Amino acid sequence: MSATRSDPAGLFEARATALPGCLELRPRIIGDGRGRFVKVFHAGAFAALGLATEYPEEYYSVSKAGVIRGLHFQVPPMDHAKLVFCVAGRIQDAALDIRRGSPTYGRSLTLELSAELGNMLYLPSGLAHGFCVLDETAVVVYQTSRPYSPAHDSGLRWDSAGIPWHTAKPILSERDQGHPPFADYVSPFVFTPP
Numbered sequence: 001m002s003a004t005r006s007d008p009a010g011l012f013e014a015r016a017t018a019l020p021g022c023l024e025l026r027p028r029i030i031g032d033g034r035g036r037f038v039k040v041f042h043a044g045a046f047a048a049l050g051l052a053t054e055y056p057e058e059y060y061s062v063s064k065a066g067v068i069r070g071l072h073f074q075v076p077p078m079d080h081a082k083l084v085f086c087v088a089g090r091i092q093d094a095a096l097d098i099r100r101g102s103p104t105y106g107r108s109l110t111l112e113l114s115a116e117l118g119n120m121l122y123l124p125s126g127l128a129h130g131f132c133v134l135d136e137t138a139v140v141v142y143q144t145s146r147p148y149s150p151a152h153d154s155g156l157r158w159d160s161a162g163i164p165w166h167t168a169k170p171i172l173s174e175r176d177q178g179h180p181p182f183a184d185y186v187s188p189f190v191f192t193p194p
């Protein structure tokens, strides 16, 4: 697979990351005197890029500077792919590979996502996800390929996987302070090549 590719209509540029199946997507941004127009999903384009095309849920969070949310994932059979992007502000986005047998098991990546660039991170099932807010406020939108299931919603401690976070003293939810460390986690995910 080449490092950068596009769908036939050129709506999205997909850039490979260090983690197999995890892509940075850069949508085409159409600017004019009023501002900008950005398409964040197109089923045909996503199919051409080999990405999930069904997203039964979409939601967003609003967070202030210094917040870290994560690391989160849903376990099988409610595991899901996730598309993440910012519509206001900037975040340091992070993904951790917890797929047993993956050539990059235990490795993570961080990538800045911003409303200005409009870039998005596509995470296949088996990656834990989190982010740190870099601006005053960040509004982060998600699309997930399976519905929210509290019984399958799981997490790992934000500071247990060697992710070089932007802050060492984040604002965390109570839940995020109680996740197990990565080293103690027996992952139910098994790698299948993308």
Ligand SMILES: Cc1cn([C@H]2C[C@H](O)[C@@H](COP(=O)(O)OP(=O)(O)O[C@H]3O[C@@H](C)C(=O)[C@@H](O)[C@H]3O)O2)c(=O)[nH]c1=O
Pocket: 059, 061, 069, 070, 071, 072, 073, 082, 129, 130, 131, 142, 148, 173, 175
């Ligand atoms: C994710 C989610 C949460 N909730 C509820 C549970 C809780 O009362 C409240 C806030 O949930 P959380 O504290 O889990 O929210 P948050 O920490 O923002 O969770 C998110 O974190 C990032 C890193 C992700 O990757 C997302 O998929 C999601 O897990 O909203 C739903 O009702 N539906 C949902 O889909």
